[in-house]
Amino acid sequence: MTITYEVGAGLYVNVTNRCTNSCDFCVRSVVDGTYGELWLEREPTREEIFNSILSRELGRYSEVVFCGYGEPTERIDDVLWVAEELKKVSDIPVRINTNGHANLIAGRDVTPELAGRIDCVSVSLNTSNAEDYVKICHPVFGEEAFDGLLDFAEKAGKYVPEVLLSVVKGSIPDSELEECKKLAADRNIKLKIREYIT
Ligand code: SF4
Secondary structure, three states: OOOEEEEOOEEEEOOOOOOOOOOOOOHHHOOOOOOHHHOOOOOOOHHHHHHHHHOOOHHHOOEEEEOOOOOHHHHHHHHHHHHHHHHHHOOOOEEEEEOOOHHHHHOOOOHHHHOOOOOEEEEEOOOOOHHHHHHHHOOOOOOHHHHHHHHHHHHHOOOOOEEEEEEEOOOOOHHHHHHHHHHHHHOOOEEEEEOOOO
16 A cells, blocks of 8 residues: 655645546546556555555655645644644655635634644645636535645635645647636635646
């Protein structure tokens, strides 16, 4: 079972394969086995996650990233527990890559709980409006998901040093990209235009 893995200089953490989206471009839809090692036969316990991180030489990495092969905030309580324990033994920065549905999943505003535990939150925006988001990402929350992720990102900014909204380069037309920039700027959030990782 692969709980931690390396991407560039980061140590990535795989806590769940569950997700509240079913994006058309998701690597989970690749069925040729390319990403097979990241399928979890069962979800690791919070202690197993923490021990897997500690088994690594943390000085080799620039950050720990809860990312997974699913949506890490499906297990927000466990992610925050691991982050808190990690902060007790290391000053390595901790990031969550997320679809931004944490508050919708938990049914409460979890953003105050990020304080002191999480250093960066990167929220996938993917598109500039709720209608297209539903078409591309197929969220279980329907159109509510889009406003929900924007609201989450805005609130997280009060408690986390760095919050980003992200879109994938070339995945949307330039006109939509401008809309995304405006959505981010209106909320005083940085927009990251990232490369698609194959
Ligand atoms: S939000 Fe991420 S993990 Fe979930 S379906 Fe979309 S790309 Fe896959």
